[in-house]
Amino acid sequence: MQTPSLNLNRQEFGNSKNKDRVLSLTEAHDLLDAWIQNDRLKVHMKQVGHLMKEYALQEGLSSLDAHKWHLAGLLHDADWDQWPEQHCQKIIEELEARAIDPEIIRAIACHGPRYFGVEPRTQMDKMLYAFDELSGLVHAYSLMRPEGYAGMEVKGVKKRLKDKTFAAQVSREDIEDAVQRAELTVEDLIAFVVAKQGFAELT
Ligand SMILES: [Fe+2]
Numbered sequence: 001m002q003t004p005s006l007n008l009n010r011q012e013f014g015n016s017k018n019k020d021r022v023l024s025l026t027e028a029h030d031l032l033d034a035w036i037q038n039d040r041l042k043v044h045m046k047q048v049g050h051l052m053k054e055y056a057l058q059e060g061l062s063s064l065d066a067h068k069w070h071l072a073g074l075l076h077d078a079d080w081d082q083w084p085e086q087h088c089q090k091i092i093e094e095l096e097a098r099a100i101d102p103e104i105i106r107a108i109a110c111h112g113p114r115y116f117g118v119e120p121r122t123q124m125d126k127m128l129y130a131f132d133e134l135s136g137l138v139h140a141y142s143l144m145r146p147e148g149y150a151g152m153e154v155k156g157v158k159k160r161l162k163d164k165t166f167a168a169q170v171s172r173e174d175i176e177d178a179v180q181r182a183e184l185t186v187e188d189l190i191a192f193v194v195a196k197q198g199f200a201e202l203t
């Protein structure tokens, strides 16, 4: 979710002295509970967080790094419910005040480059951007299927992606841009989301 949007007007976030400083999962969920009333938004954040964690683990990253990826996904839209016109400045300032690892903060800052004016650099940055919109589209598709995620196929998702009237708020332009930046195929990205997202509520 990025509109209304704010150009953040900076490229650096957090402080390198805070490397590896993280919130616990409980602290992150407490923050979500305090800031967000919209349950659908919470589901979205948990889904993106889950995808991020699973992708980091698949890439062979350490459990600390996978936790950082998880937090970036879990918190990326934390300010959307109460302060949409300050999205994502508010959560960035909160995490900077809490002296959290700058990589997490920067990944959040660049989950919509054409809105926030921050360029994704790291793989974590790029994957958060790549999962964000696609996750929403796949979730919308699961809700219209009697079987939910079970038996969902990549080609079914691709069809929904082509049909611009389906989940019309999902930016196809951003998905295409994100896939290119992450040097992935859209098929591989969809396959990963389909395989993992149905289990997001379990973690
Ligand atoms: Fe957003």
Ligand SMILES: [Fe+2]
Pocket (backbone or CB within 6 Å): 001, 044, 048, 076, 077, 132, 133
């Ligand atoms: Fe999002």
